[in-house]
Amino acid sequence: MESPIGRHQRPSDQRDNPRLKQTKEIGVIDELRPEGFGFARSLTTPRPESIFLNAGRLAALATSEDCFRGAVIGMDVVRKPDGRYAATSASSLDITSKESADLLWTAAQITKHPLDELERLKAIQTSQPAAIALLVLASVKSPKLDQFVRKSNLHAPADAWMSPILSRAIHLAPAAITSSVVAPLILQDPSTALSIIKRVPNRAVIKGAWLESLWETVPDARISLIEMATSLALADHGAICALDWINRWLWLAQESDDEHFYTSHPLGLWDALEEQLKADSAAFDAIPTHWVGFSYAPEHFLERVYRYRFPALDSALIAICDLGTPNLCPSNYRARDQIDALDHTDIELAALWGTSSGNAKMDTSVSAQMLTARAAERCAAQYFRSLGLHVDDVAQLQLNGSTDEWRLMDLKVEHRYGVDVKNLRRTLNGGMHSSRWKVKAFKTDARGADVLLCGVSSPYTKLDRDGRLTCDTFEEMSVLGVTTASETRSLLNKFDHIYRLHVHSTTKLVELPAWSWDYPTAHYRARNIALRELRDWLTKSRQNSIPKKIREAFPPVLLVLCNTPAFLANSERSEQQNAFLEMLMATVPGNRGTGAERYLLRLPQLYLFVLHFWLHWRAQKKDINTSELTSLFQWGFTVSKHSPRSEDSASTAPKSSTTHASRWEPVSLAASVGIVDPTDTIGTLLQALTALETKLSQSTFLKLSDLSIFENGVLVGTFPDGKRRTLLAHCGGRDVLRNQAECGFRPLVYAREKTCACGRLICPKCECCSDPRFSDCAPQKDRLTARPSEEWVRY
Ligand SMILES: [Zn+2]
Ligand SMILES: [Zn+2]
Structure with a gap:
């Protein structure tokens, strides 16, 4: 035993x-x-x-x-x-x-x-x-x-x-005893001391100074000393001087013949250094300006560095990114609140706008539309006021007849600018992309009027039994932006130097593409200051190696918007990516002139630039991979949602720097570069073009003639057989299986969707090929008649 x-x-x-x-x-x-x-x-x-x-x-x-x-x-x-x-x-x-x-x-x-x-x-x-x-x-x-x-x-x-x-x-043994035994051994018998230290289960016993001493006296053990220093740092961020140990690792890496050595990052040391800098920002001064370590630092470390060393830059990046964060955006409102705020004056006003059709059901529907239109006006007024602008509710004056201005505008901003609010009801599949408005009885369309149009996206609403307007609880009413009736039309011709498209203007303007709306300058105040800040920082920090590494993480498109082309050089980019950036550089208004517009690139300009660039490239080159352009809008590291101040003061903030709970996620591709694009029209376009280019080779493309763009964004071309076919579009149809609701599905892409005998693309959702207001198509009629009615049940 x-x-x-x-x-x-x-x-x-x-x-x-x-x-x-x-x-x-x-x-x-x-x-x-x-x-x-x-x-x-x-x-x-x-x-x-x-x-x-x-x-x-x-x-x-x-x-x-x-x-x-x-x-x-x-x-x-x-x-x-x-x-x-x-x-x-x-x-x-x-x-x-x-x-x-x-x-x-x-x-x-x-x-x-x-x-x-x-x-x-x-x-x-x-x-x-x-x-x-x-x-x-x-x-x-x-x-x-x-x-x-x-x-x-x-x-x-x-x-x-x-x-x-x-x-x-x-x-x-108890920590104090181990410590008292090892301390003299460190000097007298370093190898024995090291063998004891390696066995100590309680890392808190080990002192950073011991490891530093052993680094000199037991050179063979240096790799394991770095591992030990890292494990000390993981247990207690302040246990060692992380900067010194990273330098030791860099020295070993330089000495090593093993090229994989650099991949064995002592990540715990970087975390520890980050924490040490967080605890004492003066520690930044210990890092040399041209420190070789920046080349190996993980992204989150660099993020920490720029946030502390360059607080103005940090605030600038946050200002740019906040612009695309929905809950920080002043343009989103709870639809219920807007509807509930309607008073008897609004109801009276809305009643003036609707005309009776004699059909009770239709009249109820029109009443709901007009009340919603009035709610949209109030929502727009609230939005402009939130920007610090003075707003007069001109529409309301229709009731007392004191002036006729209401015939031209709904609101007057800053006593000068007339605003015509367009209520854009969201469609079945188009969501906030839907950009066709409901027309009040007294206005036919906006063509010719010199007022600012303001698009407000509203949910589906209806009147309840008591005649009150209602909608779903969680729906939002969102201001999509402003434009003028002539802005999109004139912009359509502005990219002729890149690719010449025929522009088809409509006589009756009842729809503008979602990308034609963008926010007024007042909305972009903070961003414009931030872009200027960013530009100054980039220019000033040209020689510094930390900024070089940080710069590499900026979206290249943002560098273009800042007019800092010197920092764009990157041999890893494709020919198409480089051409995109060069041509964009020449297009940004601020990069060609000076003055107030200096840093501005509006969403419609960006959209039309992307489209024209693609047409140009498809015509010029066999090789095309438009999906690569997406990366030009993306950050190499993510910018935190919160400012460094609030993150550090928040008691709930995660202690470990390796878990980044509050990451900023851009809601759209353009939001990454400070352009608000609530429906991600740029991202959607790049995806559509990527799909289109797989079906439309350069040789086929070159055989197309009379490529035309309509004011609502639809792209059409004549094929060698003489037939006009749609290349890119969105659905203008109504779903016969869903109470004739407007479909709005997008994007419709040539060859991905089927082409109808009429040349238009057939929507995969509702099987329509055309807008019922403008033309009729016999094959469409056949398709809709043949739609299986049981599908209705499945919805
Ligand atoms: Zn058709
Ligand atoms: Zn459809």
């Missing part, structure tokens, strides 16, 4: 004399005789008599190198008939076992009470320091023993810990 306290148990002699009672004891070797036997003394009983160790016992101990005077051992002890004591087994002691601790505790209890025994223990302290060390060691596992050791004020001198058995276990 194996003794739990012994690892090298010898067969017991108990069998020789079964009448003898044996006890388990811990003892210390007192004497070794040249004849080959020896004596031990018990540490766990108060008995003063020596215990005989025969040659067999000593041989057993010798195998584990515990056969020397002062060695602490485990024994089974019997009292022989002649009164003398002898060990029936002797073994190396497992000092970490619970049984050892229990035995020592029992011994301590025995020795605690009688005064003479305590005296004896003190005597042991001087004569057998190893035994005291053992008690201390065992006390780590036994709270009772720990209390005893503390009360009795037992100490073993440092060299006692270096006895062979105890030095194997020193890493298990």
